[in-house]
Amino acid sequence: MSVKTALRVIEIIEVYAREKRPLSLSELARLLQAPVSSCLALIRTLSELGYLYEIGRRNGYYPTSRLLAMAQQIARNDPVLDRVYPSLLELREVTQETVVFAKLAQDMRVVYLQVLDSPHTIRYTATAGEFKPVHANSLGKALLSTLPAAQRQAVLRAAPLARFNERTLVEPDAVEDELARSRERGWFSNLGESIAEVGAIAWPVMLSGEAYAISIGAPVYRIEPNQQAYAKMLRAACIALEQG
Template sequence: MTTPKPKTENVAAVMKVFSVLETLAESRTAGLADIAQRAMTSKSTTHRLLHTMIDLGYVEQNPETERYELSLRLFSLAAHSLNAHADLLRIADKVMNRISRATGESINLGVLDGQEQRVVYIHQYDSTYSLSMNSTLGKRNPLHSTSLGKALLAFRDDDEIEERLSAMKMEVSAPNTMTDKDAFREELKKTRARGYSEEIEESEIGVRCLAAPILNQAGRSIAAISVSFPLMRFDESKKDDYLNVLMTATHQASQAFGYLEDTSS
């Protein structure tokens, strides 16, 4: 009878697999030594993992260069995952199209990562301008430094907010990144009160963003939509117009998910 491996060994093995997959996702194509170094595993372990993934159809190796890359099978899995969010994508796409036509700027749809304190970009409209702030689908940015992250987290219950706050590292990525958790907590309160969030050079230098949540019937955020501007092209005199377009769109999307605004107060 085979003795089962300790749980910690199994977890470590799974982490190595995903480390290799994430390395390939970021690099697109890479050699064995580079993958092993970036995934922080030995060459022998990396080689074994890669060839197991090749056998399963998730990784391919170019016979001429001997470099590895992800196969379309993995993208197929991602597509199935997105299909599970088909209603969200369908409803969000309609209102994002309106925001795009009204502003000409980059429009992004983001959702909360289930494990890490990050927002995941799952749909977008590119800017019509040559100078634009386009993001990559699947990109994951910190919650604390993005308007999408603020809009998503502000409309969750207090317990979840505190749990996520306690796990945040508050790393700096731009000149105005917020690093104080108490200040960030206050920013979330402002976001919830006014219905939108914003950030000015908190995630990237030269970028300003506005975002608003898509809410479900319980008033809980299920996604958020942002408009990203190069700082030099943001017209402060038109801020109210930008917000009107954005918040009208997200309110319509929220209504499609059963959200009814409380007008009693």
């Protein structure tokens, strides 16, 4: 029951992030597909703790800035992100493209830990906390390359690999061949394999014995002609972080 309650609290935060407006009790219950009584108990608790406030009678509830303050305090003290953020920012400023920092989650999906958006109007967009499949993602390929061969094969053969389009590699041996070519040339890529016309290149970085990866993402027409130049920047940033 406690796990379900914790999940509901996260869902409430995500609903407000998506809706971007005050919500009445009945609206919140409908959006969460949850009983009104359960939502009422959660709203009362979150209000008592200072995370929600009532706009006015019948005008709904909205999060206070307490949630932002807590999130900022947490982010400021993340030992890994604090270490890598200057390098991510520099890559974003030099390339003017979206930069993502990620690692493998326990279920072997890629989880985005930090995203720095490109300033371009037409750009690759992502959100911290997103999960992506390893086989059709540049970060996933970079992270797969850090695993022992037996473990990598187990990950690739655990379940059928999803096909997103005709460019997606869905055979484990084909993915292995792609990883070998990528290691040799000096970057891991995804050119429209998961999202049409969107591409990225990535490289792994080892920090305190843990494998992470950094990617530069953009529309394919911008990323494809710059792969070699961006890869050189990525590798230099990763080496500096590992030695720092």
